[in-house]
Amino acid sequence: xxxxxxxxxxxxxxxxxxxxxxxxxxxxxxxxxxxxxxxxxxxxxxxxxxxxxxxxxxxxxxxxxxxxxxxxxxxxxxxxxxxxxxxxxxxxxxxxxxxxxxxxxxxxxxxxxxxxxxxxxxxxxxxxxxxxxxxxxxxxxxxxxxxxxxxxxxxxxxxxxxxxxxxxxxxxxxxxxxxxxxxxxxxxxxxxxxxxxxxxxxxxxxxxxxxxxxxxxxxxxxxxxxxxxxxxxxxxxxxxxxxxxxxxxxxxxxxxxxxxxxxxxxxxxxxxxxxxxxxxxxxxxxxxxxxxxxxxxxxxxxxxxxxxxxxxxxxxxxxxxxxxxxxxxxxxxxxxxxxxxxxxxxxxxxxxxxxxxxxxxxxxxxxxxxxxxxxxxxxxxxxxxxxxxxxxxxxxxxxxxxxxxxxxxxxxxxxxxxxxxxxxxxxxxxxxxxxxxxxxxxxxxxxxxxxxxxxxxxxxxxxxxxxxxxxxxxxxxxxxxxxxxxxxxxxxxxxxxxxxxxxxxxxxxxxxxxxxxxxxxxxxxxxxxxxxxxxxxxxxxxxxxxxxxxxxxxxxxxxxxxxxxxxxxxxxxxxxxxxxxxxxxxxxxxxxxxxxxxxxxxxxxxxxxxxxxxxxxxxxxxxxxxxxxxxxxxxxxxxxxxxxxxxxxxxx
Numbered sequence: 001x002x003x004x005x006x007x008x009x010x011x012x013x014x015x016x017x018x019x020x021x022x023x024x025x026x027x028x029x030x031x032x033x034x035x036x037x038x039x040x041x042x043x044x045x046x047x048x049x050x051x052x053x054x055x056x057x058x059x060x061x062x063x064x065x066x067x068x069x070x071x072x073x074x075x076x077x078x079x080x081x082x083x084x085x086x087x088x089x090x091x092x093x094x095x096x097x098x099x100x101x102x103x104x105x106x107x108x109x110x111x112x113x114x115x116x117x118x119x120x121x122x123x124x125x126x127x128x129x130x131x132x133x134x135x136x137x138x139x140x141x142x143x144x145x146x147x148x149x150x151x152x153x154x155x156x157x158x159x160x161x162x163x164x165x166x167x168x169x170x171x172x173x174x175x176x177x178x179x180x181x182x183x184x185x186x187x188x189x190x191x192x193x194x195x196x197x198x199x200x201x202x203x204x205x206x207x208x209x210x211x212x213x214x215x216x217x218x219x220x221x222x223x224x225x226x227x228x229x230x231x232x233x234x235x236x237x238x239x240x241x242x243x244x245x246x247x248x249x250x251x252x253x254x255x256x257x258x259x260x261x262x263x264x265x266x267x268x269x270x271x272x273x274x275x276x277x278x279x280x281x282x283x284x285x286x287x288x289x290x291x292x293x294x295x296x297x298x299x300x301x302x303x304x305x306x307x308x309x310x311x312x313x314x315x316x317x318x319x320x321x322x323x324x325x326x327x328x329x330x331x332x333x334x335x336x337x338x339x340x341x342x343x344x345x346x347x348x349x350x351x352x353x354x355x356x357x358x359x360x361x362x363x364x365x366x367x368x369x370x371x372x373x374x375x376x377x378x379x380x381x382x383x384x385x386x387x388x389x390x391x392x393x394x395x396x397x398x399x400x401x402x403x404x405x406x407x408x409x410x411x412x413x414x415x416x417x418x419x420x421x422x423x424x425x426x427x428x429x430x431x432x433x434x435x436x437x438x439x440x441x442x443x444x445x446x447x448x449x450x451x452x453x454x455x456x457x458x459x460x461x462x463x464x465x466x467x468x469x470x471x472x473x474x475x476x477x478x479x480x481x482x483x484x485x486x487x488x489x490x491x492x493x494x495x496x497x498x499x500x501x502x503x504x505x506x507x508x509x510x511x512x513x514x515x516x517x518x519x520x521x522x523x524x525x526x527x528x529x530x531x532x533x534x535x536x537x538x539x540x541x542x543x544x545x546x547x548x549x550x551x552x553x554x555x556x557x558x559x560x561x562x563x564x565x566x567x568x569x570x571x572x573x574x575x576x577x578x579x580x581x582x583x584x585x586x587x588x589x590x591x592x593x594x595x596x597x598x599x600x601x602x603x604x605x606x607x608x609x610x611x612x613x614x615x616x617x618x619x620x621x622x623x624x625x626x627x628x629x630x631x632x633x634x635x636x637x638x639x640x641x642x643x644x645x646x647x648x649x650x651x652x
Contacts, residue, residue: 005114012107015059019100022051026097045094052096056087060103082258082295089288090626093281098626102292105634112641113301132207132229135173136165138217155207156224164218172209174220175227177202181216185209261294268620278622285626289619293632298608302640303601309647310597318580319590326576329559330594334539336491336587337530339553340498340505342546343563343584344512345473349378351386352438356467364467368443370396371409371418379439382471406441408448417444417463429463437503438472472504478585479512485588490595495533497526497553526553534558544587550574561587597647604640611636 026048038044057064060083067080083106090099134152139162141149150165155173158164163179166172172185184196187209196212199205205218207229224230269287272278278286307324314321321327341347354361369387372380373396384391397410405426406419417427418441424431427448434440446463483494496517498505505519518529530553533541543550543557546564551574554560562575564582579586615632618624624632 002114005111008107008111008114011059012104012111015055015100015104015107018058019052019055019097019104022055023097025051048094048096049091052091052100056100056103059100059107060087063103063106079258079295079300082262082291085262086288086292089284089291093284093288095285095626102626102630102634105630109301109634109637109641112638113305132171132173136167136170138163138165155227158220158224160220160223162220164220165215166205166211166218167215168211168213170211172205172207172211172218173229174207174218174224175222176205176218176220178205179217179219181214183214183216184212186212257294257296261291265291265294286619286622289624289626289629290616292626292629293612293615293619293624295633298612298633298637298640299605301637302604302608302644305641306597306601306604306644306647309644310593313597313648314590314593317586317589317593319586319593320578320580321590321594322576322578326559327594327597329540330542330577330591331598332540333542333559333591333594334491335493335495335533335537335541336486337495337497337533337541337543337553337557338514339526339543339545339550340496340500340508341473342582343544344479344496344508344514345475347546348474349382349439349471350474351382351469352472353434353436353470354467355434355470357465359466364443364469367411367416367445367466368418368441368469370411371399371407371416371443374399375401375407379441379471383441383469386469414445415447415463417448418442424465427463429465431465431468434468434470436470437501437507438470441469441471443467443469472507473500475508475511476582476584478583482584482588483513485585486591489588489591491588491591492539497521497529523550523552526550527556530556546582561590563587593647600643600647604643607643608636608640 038047063080064084067084070080083103087099087102090096090102132155135155135158137151137153137158138148139151141147148163158174164173164176168183178199178201180201182198182200184198185205186196187206199216204221205216207224207227265287268290269283272283272286273280276283304324307327310327311321311324314327321330338344351365354364356364365383365387368383369391370393372383373391373393375381395412397413399410400408402408402419402423405423406417409416409418417423417429420440421431421433421442424442424444427444429442429444431442431444443466444463445466446461448463486494493516494514496505496509496512496514498508498517498519499521500508500519502519505517509517521529530541530543534557537558540558542559542561543553544561544563545554546562550562554562554574554576559577560575561577561579563579563584563586577590579590612632615624615628619629
């Protein structure tokens with residue numbers, strides 16, 4: 001509990017004790033002459049009013065002051081005004097214990113609300129704590145020229161290209177690349193993953209990460225205002241500004257509802273006093289009951305609290321939702337559209353199969369790796385990685401790159417060609433395409449029949465075909481399980497879009513279990529396919545991409561979800577929901593949190609209105625008393641708040 005919450009709790013306990021003693025005193029005075037009360041009715045009313053004003057003011061002075069301050073500003077019809085009006089009315093008609101009792105229960109509800117909001121806010125404030133207070137920069141010393149010294153500055157004062165020292169236990173202040181040292185970084189505040197990530201020279205570090213083991217030096221690659229931590233903080237700070245339709249409905253509802261119920265309470269009092277046998281005090285009592293139960297506290301408090309709690313619960317999982325409206329939109333998603341590369345797959349190539357001809361598989365990989373060892377193309381790197389052992393470059397002679405087709409290399413004095421089918425056709429090799437999907441790298445030995453590709457004299461004998469290597473983008477572990485969990489979360493249709501060929505798309509779609517896929521798409525065609533899905537939609541359509549080259553599609557979807565967005569400006573700007581790592585399993589978690597949040601909001605609205613309307617009718621008919629009215633207001637609010645807190649227990 002905060003200091004303010006503890007102070008309010010003490011007030012509530014003190015007021016409850018004083019009220020209890022006064023109730024005991026009045027009960028004893030009614031049956032005993034040892035504690036005489038004035039027999040004069042006016043004197044008795046004055047004494048009881050003064051006595052019960054003590055607990056009333058202990059627990060409710062701030063409510064009364066708040067109501068008067070708002071009246072002075074022209075803000076009359078709010079919950080504080082209704083509470084003050086109802087409790088002063090209780091004193092006026094002689095229901096002395098009711099006034100402090102009502103105020104006591106109201107403050108109990110407010111305390112519950114404060115604790116609940118604090119719990120939701122903690123999830124977000126933990127995220128806000130990722131911002132370091134200072135940065136240790138290595139700058140030239142003024143006294144010892146040429147020598148670097150440690151200078152502690154505000155992170156916003158660090159320039160791009162400067163070297164920052166981060167000691168164990170400190171937060172990385174600005175995005176950069178490690179230039180000295182190795183360590184493990186805790187990125188839990190950014191990604192929701194608790195396992196530290198090992199980092200060494202040349203690796204990227206994102207601001208907000210915590211250095212766990214050894215001191216490192218980082219060369220900054222961004223200004224503070226453009227760093228990951230600054231963008232996340234801006235996103236979180238603005239998230240509560242974008243209200244959901246449910247929240248906007250409650251705001252508009254309260255604006256008209258509160259003055260309407262005050263008018264109804266006055267009319268009930270007048271009708272009962274003028275057209276029934278009830279006394280003025282009895283008529284006023286009915287009006288006060290109606291007024292008491294009509295307070296929209298449960299709705300005004302629980303609905304925003306539910307969304308706030310949902311955003312907080314998501315942030316603990318490394319899922320940043322830009323506003324309540326997007327959380328509500330995510331709850332209504334029934335179609336998820338996934339980009340393939342970087343979303344379902346790792347976006348990196350690996351050797352999937354080796355099909356040798358006349359030679360063994362190791363020899364085929366050895367030849368291909370030698371030929372590709374000087375290339376930095378992802379396909380070449382995957383072959384070199386599959387080779388696994390040291391490559392003896394002394395065996396490698398002249399290497400010629402054939403644009404768009406492959407490589408001609410001299411290995412151990414012989415000519416080898418490593419490339420695609422077009423290269424094999426050009427050199428006249430007797431090759432065959434592979435039945436497996438993926439990128440196929442063919443290998444042939446001998447001189448080409450086409451002299452443009454060989455410095456030697458053209459030979460009649462065709463190059464010897466040695467086999468081929470199948471390379472594919474690596475599927476992310478857990479992709480299939482993630483899509484299964486998406487369907488369990490209520491998503492009906494999963495669609496995959498890719499620029500890859502039909503064969504590759506079919507294999508990936510079959511491996512992970514998407515419902516529909518579209519292959520061979522350019523970025524503009526992805527937007528067209530998404531728009532076609534939007535025209536046929538029954539619920540919201542969400543697009544999930546890596547956030548770097550998918551900005552147009554992310555923006556066009558009902559809900560744009562950026563994966564692996566750590567450090568990606570395009571993702572944070574274009575997406576509505578940002579996943580701080582590239583784990584596909586976070587998407588069903590986000591959907592579950594959103595659906596649970598909206599379900600709790602609907603439960604609270606339905607329950608609150610049903611109870612309030614029922615007690616308001618009973619109060620107008622004279623069946624309900626002030627105790628039931630207190631339950632209809634404060635009791636319902638407490639139950640709604642407790643229900644709203646359930647969103648925090650959403651499990652991944």
